Amino acid sequence: MTTNDEAFARARAVLPGGVNSPVRAYGSVGGVPRSFVSGRGPYVTDVEGREHVDLVGAWGPALLGHAHPAVVDAVQRAAEKGFGFGASTPAESDLAELIKQRVGSELIGKVRLVSTGTEATMTAIRLARGATGRDLVVKFAGHYHGHSDGLLADAGSGIATLGIPGSAGIPAAVAAQTVVIPYNDLNAVRQTFAELGPRIAAVIVEAAAANMGVVPPEPGFNAAIAGIVHENGALLILDEVLTGFRVSASGWWGLEANDYVADLVTYGKVIGGGLPLAALAGRAEIMDLLAPAGPVYQAGTLSGNPIALAAGIATLNSADSSAYRHIDSAATTISNAASDALAAVGVAHSVQHAGNLFSVAFRATPPRNYGEVKAQQAFRYPPFFHAMLDAGVSLPPSVFEAWFVSAAHDDGAINRILDALPGAARAASQASA
Ligand SMILES: Cc1ncc(COP(=O)(O)O)c(C=O)c1O
Structure with a gap:
């Protein structure tokens, strides 16, 4: 049998840092990352054959749990028909129509399919610049929109986990096109527009911030930004890569x-x-600025891949109201239990929700922005994380990430989490800086 140690040693020899995406390396919690070989429902199994209840959910996609039968079946059937043709397929229109039906035509006129969230936000920024003829983009500190050059400044997710301000390799001239301001601070938005309004193409905002832990927008915040942006002839880009569906x-x-x-x-x-x-x-008249309809170029060999479309459409079709109700209720049970366990051992903490996404911050008052997120006793998370892992629960390996519950988290999986929490809370209470 391969051990996790062996799998990671082998990976480090051929992959930078032993991973293909930084947070997977357990950098902020320490220890050897688990190397997984399979997942089913709410469980993932590592190379040593150990099964863990999964609260990472592939960082969001596993809404229905792993290897949901309807999704596996759709993927198998699509694969039998070919892996992609470099040409249009009816399934592209199926997914675009499904998105429109779910969200509503007041928000969605047309849809462009790409392969990653990074590509989606990067293209949205280019489109906003093309539509307005302006260059500057405003983003909020602690928000993560993928790893394109202009959007890494003061970003959440892996950038927060590594405790670094951005990335090497980004030209100063590119970084200068992004203005970073504090979240949940309307005065900062107003002041930025007062100073730079005619140069601002767009404000990009996570619909609800969940890459610095979960920090929901204050009521009316997104609507107020929309008002300010539109008064100034700029565009609002709502990033629902994590929260969408x-x-x-x-x-x-x-x-x-x-x-x-x-x-x-x-x-x-x-x-x-x-x-x-x-x-x-987004709005059809803006989306129609994309090539070939308009002058803003974007393209992709793998865009609208038929197998990915089959998985996405099957996922959305299986995610009915009872699935969302179940996820909401499981998330409430788990987050209440985490809070109770920490309270029982006197650990100062707050739990914040954005719908069924939630996370624990080790500070008594809920953080409203990135500065407050960083001002927490983050040293309590690694022992908490490892105690959960030892008890068979795989949490996100960073305090700056949300916990992802799925529709497959049944009583057995939830009870394993609830049983593990008191021990993890004790480990957190014994941690020292
Ligand atoms: C809000 C948000 N936007 C964009 C991205 C980038 O998506 P991807 O990792 O698919 O490039 C992420 C990824 O975590 C995200 O959470």
Whole structure:
């Protein structure tokens, strides 16, 4: 049998850092990353044959749990018909129509399918610049929109986990086109527009921030940004790559009062059901600026891949209201239990939700922005994480990530999590900086 140690040693010899995406390396929790060979429902199995209850959910796509039979069947049937033709297929229109039906035509006019969330946000930015003839983009500190050059400044997710301000390799001239401001701070948005308004192409915002742990927008925040952006002739890009079709059938926008519209919306993760598929969507007159209809170029060999489409469509078709109800209720049970366990041993903490996404911050008051997120006793997370792992529960290997519950988390899986929490809370209480 291969051990996790052996698998990681082998990977380190051929992959930078032993991984293909930084957070997987367990950098902020320490120890040897688990190397997984299979997943079914709420469980994942590592190379040593150990089964873990999974709360990573492939970082979002596994809304229905792993290897859901309807998705596996759809993928197998699509694969038998060929892996892609470099040409259009009816399934592309099927998915675009499904997205429109779920979200509504006031937000979605047309859809462009791409392969990753990074591509979706990168293209949305190019489109916003093409539409407005302006260069600057405003983003919020701690928000992660993928790894394109202009969007890595003060980003969440792996950048937060590694505790670095951005990335080497980004020209200063490119970084200078991004203005980073604090989240949940409307004065900062107003002031930025007062100073730079005529140069700003777009504000990009996570629909609900969940890459610095979960930090929901204050009520009315997204609507107020939309108002300011539109008064100034700029565009609002709502990034629903993480929240889209996860926190509700129509994403975070569907959970809000819908009293505002974004000009462009980005999706990923759930819409590919675990295969590489993402999208940008928005008002038809803006989307029609994309080539070949318009002058803003974007293309992709793998865009609209038929097997990814089959997985995404099957996932959305199986994610009915009872699936969302189940995920919401399981998330409430697990997050309440985590909070109770930490409270029982006197660990200062707060749990924040964005629908069924949630995370624990080791500070008594819920953080509202990246500065407050960083001001927590993050040293309590590694022992908490490892105690859960030892008890057979795989949490996100960073305090700056959300916990992902799926529709497959049944009583057996939930009880294993609930049983593990008191020991993990004790480990967190004994940690020292
Ligand atoms: C909100 C958000 N936008 C964009 C991305 C980038 O997506 P991808 O990793 O598919 O490139 C992510 C990934 O975590 C995300 O959470």
